[in-house]
Amino acid sequence: MAFELPPLPYHKTALEPFMSAQTLDFHHGKHHQAYVTNLNALVKDTPLAEKSLEDVVRQSWSDGNAGVFNNAAQAWNHIVFWNCMKPGGGGAPTGPIAERIDATFGSFDTFKDAFKTAGVSQFGSGWAWLVLDKGELKITKTPNAEDPLIHGQTALLACDVWEHSYYLDFQNRRPDYLIGFLDHLVNWDFVNENLAKAG
Ligand code: MN3
Numbered sequence: 001m002a003f004e005l006p007p008l009p010y011h012k013t014a015l016e017p018f019m020s021a022q023t024l025d026f027h028h029g030k031h032h033q034a035y036v037t038n039l040n041a042l043v044k045d046t047p048l049a050e051k052s053l054e055d056v057v058r059q060s061w062s063d064g065n066a067g068v069f070n071n072a073a074q075a076w077n078h079i080v081f082w083n084c085m086k087p088g089g090g091g092a093p094t095g096p097i098a099e100r101i102d103a104t105f106g107s108f109d110t111f112k113d114a115f116k117t118a119g120v121s122q123f124g125s126g127w128a129w130l131v132l133d134k135g136e137l138k139i140t141k142t143p144n145a146e147d148p149l150i151h152g153q154t155a156l157l158a159c160d161v162w163e164h165s166y167y168l169d170f171q172n173r174r175p176d177y178l179i180g181f182l183d184h185l186v187n188w189d190f191v192n193e194n195l196a197k198a199g
Contacts, residue, residue, distance in 0.1 A: 002040045002049075003036050003040055003053060003075060004036065005028075005032060005033050005036045006079060006082075008024060008028055008082055009082060009083055009086075010085075010086060010087055012024040012025060012028075014086075014087040015085060015087060015185060017169070018169070018177075018180035018181065018184045018185055019085070019169060019180075019185065020168060020169050022168055023166070023168045023169055026164065026168070027078075027160075027164055027165060028078070028082065031078075031164055032074075032075070032078040035070075035072075035074040035075045035078070036075050038071040039056075039068065039072050039075050042067055042068050042071060043056065043068060048060070048068065053072060053075060053076050053079075054076065054149060056068065056072040057069065057072045057076050057147070057149045058149055058150060060072055060073075061073070061149075061150040069145065070144065070145045071145075073145035073146065073149070073150075074145045076147065076149065077145065077147050077158060077160070078160070080158045081158045081159070081160050083187065083190045084157050084158050084159070084185075084186060084187055084190055084191070085181070085185040085186065085187055086187040086189075086190075088184075089184065089185045089186045089187045090180075090181070090183045090184040090185050091183060091184075091186075092108050093186075093188040093191065093192075094192075095188065095189075095192040096195055096196070097156070097188060097191050097192050097195050098188075100137050100195065101137065104136070104137040105137075111139070112182050114139050115128055115130065115139050115157075115159070115178075115182065116175065116178045116182065118139050118140065118141040119141065119159055119161045119174065119178045120161075120174055120175050120178060121141065122141040122142075122143065122161050123143075124143065124144075125143065125144050125161070125162040125163070126141060126142050126143040126144055126146070126161055126162070127147065127158055127160060127161060128140075128141050128158075128159045128161055128178070129141070129142065129147070129148055129153075129155055129156075129157065129158055129159075130155075130156045130157035130191070131148045131151075131153040131154060131155055131156060132153060132154040132156060132195065132198050133151070133152075133153045137156075138153070140153070141161075154194065154198040155194065156191050156194045156195055156198075157186065157191050157194075159178065161174060161177075161178075165177070
């Protein structure tokens with residue numbers, strides 16, 4: 001069974017002006033689709049084709065299979081990322097994650113600054129994450145396709161800081177993209193679901 005590109009969980013204009021329909025056309029329709037297409041071509045007729053996407057990410061990483069890893073991890077990372085956003089999202093969290101953020105970082109504003117700094121300071125392409133690591137909340141950043149799966153962490157929140165995620169809307173202004181993401185796009189319901197699933 002081939003890996004598939006899931007549809008976006010909202011209309012492609014729904015995140016404007018913080019993420020345009022044009023960005024989503026390219027980012028979901030071209031970039032994310034290409035990772036899925038490449039992955040399917042690479043694992044065709046191999047045992048990896050029968051595994052879950054998460055297992056393919058972890059196994060290709062431990063095997064040093066960079067071609068499969070880069071495409072599988074990017075296929076998975078983007079599924080998380082799309083679900084981390086919703087129209088009218090962002091701002092202060094609600095539910096259990098709000099309490100965990102206050103307990104770990106002191107305040108939501110401190111968390112926001114630290115998450116933004118992680119995204120801005122990732123040199124070149126990569127990701128900013130809020131993860132659960134051995135039961136503790138942590139903000140991390142990863143280069144290229146690397147992600148929490150390969151570090152034994154649970155991804156709670158993901159922000160893509162590859163230029164293709166923001167260049168059409170913000171050009172070189174990655175900090176403004178991250179502020180838009182945090183203030184207007186984050187789907188805290190999804191973050192709470194991830195936290196609940198992690199137990
Ligand atoms: Mn991307």
